[in-house]
Amino acid sequence: MRRLDLAETPLREVNAALQVPVSGETSWEIVNPRGAHALAVGLDAPIDVGIRGSAGYYCAGMNKQATVHVHGSVGPGVAENMMSGTVIVEGDASQYAGATGHGGLLAIKGNASSRCGVSMKGIDIVVHGDIGHSSAFMAQTGNLVVLGDAGDALGDSIYEARLFVRGSVRSLGADCVQKEMRPEHLELLARLLDRAGADARPEEFKRYGSARRLYNFDVDNATSY
Amino acid sequence: MAEDTKNQPPRTPPIQSATFTNAVNAEIRRAAATGIYDIRGGGAKRAVPHFDDLLFLGASISRYPLEGYRERCGTDVVLGGRFAKKPVKLDIPVTIAGMSFGALSGPAKEALGRGASAVGTSTTTGDGGMTEEERGHSKTLVYQYLPSRYGMNPDDLRRADAIEVVVGQGAKPGGGGMLLGQKISDRVAEMRDLPQGVDQRSACRHPDWTGPDDLEIKILELREITGWEKPIYVKVGGARPYYDTALAAKAGADVVVLDGMQGGTAATQDVFIEHVGLPTLACIRPAVDALQDMRLHRKVQLVVSGGIRNGADVAKALALGADAVSIGTAALIALGDNDPRWEEEYRKLGTTAGAYDDWHEGRDPAGITTQDPELAARFDPELGGRRLANYLRVLTLEAQTIARACGKSHVRNLEPEDLCALTVEAAAMARVPLAGTSWVPGQTML
Numbered sequence: 222m223r224r225l226d227l228a229e230t231p232l233r234e235v236n237a238a239l240q241v242p243v244s245g246e247t248s249w250e251i252v253n254p255r256g257a258h259a260l261a262v263g264l265d266a267p268i269d270v271g272i273r274g275s276a277g278y279y280c281a282g283m284n285k286q287a288t289v290h291v292h293g294s295v296g297p298g299v300a301e302n303m304m305s306g307t308v309i310v311e312g313d314a315s316q317y318a319g320a321t322g323h324g325g326l327l328a329i330k331g332n333a334s335s336r337c338g339v340s341m342k343g344i345d346i347v348v349h350g351d352i353g354h355s356s357a358f359m360a361q362t363g364n365l366v367v368l369g370d371a372g373d374a375l376g377d378s379i380y381e382a383r384l385f386v387r388g389s390v391r392s393l394g395a396d397c398v399q400k401e402m403r404p405e406h407l408e409l410l411a412r413l414l415d416r417a418g419a420d421a422r423p424e425e426f427k428r429y430g431s432a433r434r435l436y437n438f439d440v441d442n443a444t445s446y
Numbered sequence: 447m448a449e450d451t452k453n454q455p456p457r458t459p460p461i462q463s464a465t466f467t468n469a470v471n472a473e474i475r476r477a478a479a480t481g482i483y484d485i486r487g488g489g490a491k492r493a494v495p496h497f498d499d500l501l502f503l504g505a506s507i508s509r510y511p512l513e514g515y516r517e518r519c520g521t522d523v524v525l526g527g528r529f530a531k532k533p534v535k536l537d538i539p540v541t542i543a544g545m546s547f548g549a550l551s552g553p554a555k556e557a558l559g560r561g562a563s564a565v566g567t568s569t570t571t572g573d574g575g576m577t578e579e580e581r582g583h584s585k586t587l588v589y590q591y592l593p594s595r596y597g598m599n600p601d602d603l604r605r606a607d608a609i610e611v612v613v614g615q616g617a618k619p620g621g622g623g624m625l626l627g628q629k630i631s632d633r634v635a636e637m638r639d640l641p642q643g644v645d646q647r648s649a650c651r652h653p654d655w656t657g658p659d660d661l662e663i664k665i666l667e668l669r670e671i672t673g674w675e676k677p678i679y680v681k682v683g684g685a686r687p688y689y690d691t692a693l694a695a696k697a698g699a700d701v702v703v704l705d706g707m708q709g710g711t712a713a714t715q716d717v718f719i720e721h722v723g724l725p726t727l728a729c730i731r732p733a734v735d736a737l738q739d740m741r742l743h744r745k746v747q748l749v750v751s752g753g754i755r756n757g758a759d760v761a762k763a764l765a766l767g768a769d770a771v772s773i774g775t776a777a778l779i780a781l782g783d784n785d786p787r788w789e790e791e792y793r794k795l796g797t798t799a800g801a802y803d804d805w806h807e808g809r810d811p812a813g814i815t816t817q818d819p820e821l822a823a824r825f826d827p828e829l830g831g832r833r834l835a836n837y838l839r840v841l842t843l844e845a846q847t848i849a850r851a852c853g854k855s856h857v858r859n860l861e862p863e864d865l866c867a868l869t870v871e872a873a874a875m876a877r878v879p880l881a882g883t884s885w886v887p888g889q890t891m892l
């Protein structure tokens with residue numbers, strides 16, 4: 222394991238070391254992150270990165286392959302546009318967690334704020350706590366699992382992403398409806414919960430998704446757009 | 447009969463309303479029949495103050511000109527030297543603007559790359575991501591970072607030569623792509639991770655930042671992902687050009703791209719195109735003011751677009767303080783869009799060459815703004831590329847002709863002092879004197 226200290230090493234050097242890992246080094250620890258923005262972004266190797274503390278905006282942004290484990294909380298846009306790999310946050314996450322993510326797994330052990338999974342494009346997000354309002358806005362594909370409650374306007378203008386919520390949903394956004402939980406969904410959910418280390422039973426969840434009423438313009442739906 | 451009319455009093459002839467014109471009434475009827483706004487491509491069609499309202503003074507006794515063809519008049523420009531390790535170096539100050547694959551066919555994107563590369567300039571991706579056609583044929587490719595993030599990925603970020611964070615477009619500052627009733631094709635749906643056959647809906651705000659302070663951190667992230675190599679442009683529509691330029695520069699942009707209301711779009715509500723945003727002419731001076739106030743003029747480059755058609759437009763934009771210009775519509779016309787050779791087919795679509803703007807319907811007879819394989823096959827990307835290269839050469843030669851006539855050894859040395867205006871409006875917007883006077887409205891006393 223190699224340790225990088227952000228109190229001594231500039232962000233650029235830390236990210237450069239992680240982006241082009243010296244041969245053989247697969248395990249990294251970052252200490253004193255002190256809320257640094259854009260930390261561990263653009264990684265593209267099957268390495269493990271532990272962040273000892275809290276990070277700022279866009280932690281692990283555009284991640285590919287790497288496993289980034291934050292032992293603290295994160296600011297807005299954690300794992301934004303993630304392609305693959307795993308990002309685990311022990312604490313809470315601010316707005317836009319997993320925004321536009323294409324793949325990989327984002328597991329948040331605490332709560333996530335508003336717009337969690339906004340425009341998601343294939344990523345799997347599992348939030349152990351609650352999520353804020355306007356989450357999964359325009360969510361395209363992928364899965365969002367919430368063990369706690371969801372705020373207002375969940376899944377507004379959603380496309381084909383699947384939303385699973387165990388707790389209450391304050392309100393559903395335009396074109397988002399509760400859907401039948403079929404065996405394949407229970408199976409999928411069981412796998413996701415397992416991968417995210419979440420202690421919950423799939424049967425406890427409700428599934429939400431697109432009613433597909435806004436996919437094509439209809440003048441009678443004009444007020445919903 | 448003759449007897450009858452003689453006895454009748456004269457009647458008022460029918461008078462058409464200047465307010466409720468036939469075109470206005472037709473639009474009211476169309477709206478009443480369909481319940482949906484009109485969507486179209488292109489830019490503002492109505493006349494607004496523009497570069498045509500400016501003239502160059504040329505040289506005579508008080509200024510001397512440079513010899514045409516003999517004396518050098520440089521045209522190169524470097525974009526992005528502020529923070530990027532690898533700035534973009536272009537031979538000419540005319541770039542190809544971002545136009546989405548989806549709006550344009552793959553071969554049309556290829557032709558843009560071929561044409562731009564042949565004359566040493568850049569081309570730009572668009573909403574929908576980067577295609578191989580485009581990357582493969584563009585020596586210098588700018589990769590747009592848009593609110594939709596369709597197709598966005600770190601590999602394409604790294605194989606781009608510059609990154610353009612799109613905040614807005616001149617045709618629709620403040621608008622996204624909520625284009626109800628506009629279906630997308632299957633390849634486009636797949637590239638964008640969307641279900642097939644849905645209407646086009648792209649967000650108008652970025653999903654993970656709002657405001658200039660966030661933008662600064664977003665730019666930091668993009669730089670960290672790409673090792674601080676690539677220039678980062680920020681593109682804004684002409685809305686509040688002083689503040690938008692200042693805030694983009696403050697957020698750390700290397701280049702500000704400023705697009706006026708005449709700027710084309712693939713598809714937007716007509717009401718948006720015609721009624722929101724400032725004319726290009728009105729955008730440039732405030733943007734240059736912002737950069738000068740921050741002591742960043744010529745350090746942060748300003749690229750201006752929206753209605754650039756010829757070398758005079760290029761020269762005028764540069765004279766007002768731009769470092770380069772960008773073209774969309776003109777490039778498409780150079781490729782063969784709206785060409786009268788397809789008139790018969792335009793007629794069948796209920797339109798005529800020059801007016802065809804239903805690009806989003808995908809039935810372009812010229813095979814450029816379409817995803818229909820049969821129509822797209824009509825377009826030859828090699829020939830299109832050659833035509834675009836020719837056109838870009840003409841723009842450059844024309845701008846050089848004017849610059850030499852003004853005694854400038856480089857097009858960038860053109861200045862407002864070389865210009866006068868034909869109308870009071872243009873004089874006020876460009877802050878140059880009304881022709882034959884020393885009056886700059888709003889600046890000097892009559």
Ligand SMILES: Cc1cc2nc3c(=O)[nH]c(=O)nc-3n(C[C@H](O)[C@H](O)[C@H](O)COP(=O)(O)O)c2cc1C
Pocket residue numbers: 487488489543544545546549550571572573590612614615616681705708709710711712751752753754772773774775776805815
């Ligand atoms: C067919 C077409 C597609 C466009 N697509 C995009 C786009 O995806 N992203 C963007 O920022 N601007 C887009 N634009 C706007 C251009 O980048 C540019 O701002 C504009 O065309 C410049 O004005 P001009 O057309 O008068 O030259 C598009 C324009 C056209 C004509």
